[in-house]
Amino acid sequence: MTARELILGRLRAALGGPEPVPVEVARDYRGAGSVAADLDVFVGRLTDYRATVHRCVDADVARTVGGVLGGRQIVVPPGLPGHWLPDSVTVVPDDDLGVERIAAADGVVTGAAVAVAETGTIVLDAGPDQGRRLITLLPDVHVCVLRADQVVATVPDALARVDPHRPLTWISGPSATSDIELSRVEGVHGPRNLHVVLVL
Amino acid sequence: MTRSFLGMPATAPPGVGHLRGSEPFPVAARRALSDAQLRRNLGHATATIRSRSAAVVGEVPDWPQLRAAGRAIKTDTMARLPELLEQLEAAVAAAGGTVHWAADAVEANRIVTDLVRAAGADRVMKVKSMVTQEIGLNEALLSAGIEPVETDLAELIVQLGDDRPSHILVPAIHRNRAEIREIFLRAMPGVDPALTDEPAALAAAARRHLRQTFLSTRVAVSGANFAVAETGTLAVVESEGNGRMCLTLPETLITVMGIEKVIPTWRDLEVFLQLLPRASTGERMNPYTSMWTGVTPGDGPQTFHLVLLDNGRSAVLADPVGRQALHCIRCSACLNVCPVYERTGGHAYGSVYPGPIGAVLSPQLTGVEDNASLPYASSLCGACYDACPVMIDIPSILVHLRGRVPHPKAEAAAMAAAAYTMDHPALYAAAQRAARLGRLAGRRGRGLPPPLSGWTASRDLPEPPPQTFRQWWAER
Incomplete structure (x- = not known):
């Protein structure tokens, strides 16, 4: 008997009896589409978790990125819109870069798949303007450019928009820990600086 | 040690991992409380x-x-x-x-x-x-x-x-x-x-x-x-x-x-x-x-x-009352609100799963004999149930598990004697008189004498009143 057969046999014996009666799950909470996104709430929540928020129009993204990362080396995913990048940065395109090379960069600029206003969360799905998970993890500054229409109100809204078969990273503020006396400290292993550029 | 049949729900084996403490909860808790x-x-x-x-x-x-x-x-x-x-x-x-x-x-x-x-x-x-x-x-x-x-x-x-x-x-x-x-x-x-x-x-x-x-x-x-x-x-x-x-x-x-x-x-x-x-x-x-x-x-x-x-x-799943302990999403909210955990800390529970959820999960994973003191590591105040984000009724599982813990023979005998006494009015009246004598004997605040002292070691013994209800009724 394999362990698989053993465990499944144990579980069926534990449940005993005939087929289980299906349990009705009442989904009377605020589901996808029930609330409108509030950009001011989104900005407030991001700021509360020590992310820095910049609001600008699309034509000003490059200048905003330059204000954060000017003069420094930044990793860029292959599908990032070129007009988001200022001349003042040294661009390192991620064409299968080695780990040490990515870790040596000062920052990374990406887009995002969707964002959640109520929790101040951005979700990356490794799309062309976001790249491999690795590039948003090792550099110390992450600048994430987000269109206002990508912001949804709630967690259910965001889950309904993303594809489970893509690698997903949900980011709410910079890396943090509460492990010392349960005091929240920003900045452990992930990027210690998160900038969100909200394109209106 | 009984061998279970293949395919029957089985508890976690001893000698590996960290589900069993080396000493009962009250012993470990007493040491923690003095720190x-x-x-x-x-x-x-x-x-x-x-x-x-x-x-x-x-x-x-x-x-x-x-x-x-x-x-x-x-x-x-x-x-x-x-x-x-x-x-x-x-x-x-x-x-x-x-x-x-x-x-x-x-x-x-x-x-x-x-x-x-x-x-x-x-x-x-x-x-x-x-x-x-x-x-x-x-x-x-x-x-x-x-x-x-x-x-x-x-x-x-x-x-x-x-x-x-x-x-x-x-x-x-x-x-x-x-x-x-x-x-x-x-x-x-x-x-x-x-x-x-x-x-x-x-x-x-x-x-x-x-x-x-x-x-x-x-x-x-x-x-x-x-x-x-x-x-x-x-x-x-x-x-x-x-x-x-x-x-x-x-x-x-x-x-x-x-x-x-x-x-x-x-x-x-x-x-x-x-x-x-x-x-x-x-x-x-x-x-x-x-x-x-x-x-x-x-x-x-x-x-x-x-x-x-x-x-x-699988053994936890086999208990229709206890199986909701498997609903736990490991948030630890029940630890943070528990008056017992707040004072003893997690080590006293012996298992890697401390606090209220540990007190119901560990004994079920190992078999209740191997963590027999944990279902009692609670005042049954219910704060854990209120805090649990998936509404696990921890107090009810604790009471249920207390019923499955092997009890000392002396306790069963004492409970049987109490039941018999309460069924017989004359005996009950005599017992109440004896309780008043106990008050006179000056054991107030010191609990019961051995072998009953085990019961009062961690419980306050209510002071018998100077007059019973029956006496008051008769004299009315």
Whole structure:
């Protein structure tokens, strides 16, 4: 008997009896589409978790990125819109870069798949303007450019928009820990600086 | 020792892992209570997290509906556990992962050790995981010559301090910043001797210490917060980014999960991703949640193994009252509100699962004989039930388990005698007179004489009134 057969046999014996009666799950909470996104709430929540928020129009993204990362080396995913990048940065395109090379960069600029206003969360799905998970993890500054229409109100809204078969990273503020006396400290292993550029 | 038939629900085997304490709860608790530093650390930490959690739970207008949905999804999951696991297995395999089944801790440790060896590694980095603590994976790896490196800050503090975890979420909750600084100065190679005890400085020291490990270790071991049967997606919820490092950087990822962590559908995540962070760390959302389905070419580990662990869970499932302990999402809200945990800390519970949920889970995983004192490690105040984001009725399970604990023969005899006396009015009147004599005998406040002193050792004996109701009625 394999362990698989053993465990499944144990579980069926534990449940005993005939087929289980299906349990009705009442989904009377605020589901996808029930609330409108509030950009001011989104900005407030991001700021509360020590992310820095910049609001600008699309034509000003490059200048905003330059204000954060000017003069420094930044990793860029292959599908990032070129007009988001200022001349003042040294661009390192991620064409299968080695780990040490990515870790040596000062920052990374990406887009995002969707964002959640109520929790101040951005979700990356490794799309062309976001790249491999690795590039948003090792550099110390992450600048994430987000269109206002990508912001949804709630967690259910965001889950309904993303594809489970893509690698997903949900980011709410910079890396943090509460492990010392349960005091929240920003900045452990992930990027210690998160900038969100909200394109209106 | 009875041998169970193959295919019958089985408890977790002794001699491996960390589900059984070396002494009963009251003995360990008494020692913890005399540690003033420990009580200060715990009081401060639990008060901090209680107020943080209450604030963000209060922001959610549909919190009661989310809790009820969480409970319903878990009830449904347990009723269909075998088919959901088969569905999960198929979905993970279809996405390029390999699924292993482990009947108990011994088997899980062997599977993981063999996988690490097959990958040619002598070191693994670990994401904080309760289940690998439960099965004693680190000890098993060490004895096979493989070095496990804990990467969560609190687990690192525990590992460097040669200590044991004492809280589900914050394993080093029993340590304050000064103690953590001492541990780092003593055990962290190359640490700056001028390290201060500022939490930010301590976190920065951990960042420097682990950076090269993240970049150079080829195998990682994680647990899982959720596994979606429908899609084969695994989810790990964390704060520091050590989880992302372990889930993204290595060539091989091995995830060990208790079989109760499966949830039926992708949509179900919308309930738990709202409940867990607010109940757990008191955040609207934890800093990082990683989700992956099998392997993704060119992004992250190219080899993924999922180990599905029973280790006593089938025995918990077999108890219709106790099985809701399997609904636990390991948020630790019940620890933070428990008046017993707040005073004794986690070590007193013996098992890696401390606090109220541990008091109902550990005895069921091991068989109640092996953790017989834990169902009594509670005042039954019910704060845990109110705090639980999936509405586990912990007090009712505690009472249920107390009924299954082997009771001393003397107690059964005393209870039978009391029942007989109460059935016979003349005897009852005589007993009441005797109780008044006891009052005269001056034992007030000192409990009952032996052999009945066992009952009053941890209970106040009510003082018999000067006059019984019957006497008052007769004289009226």
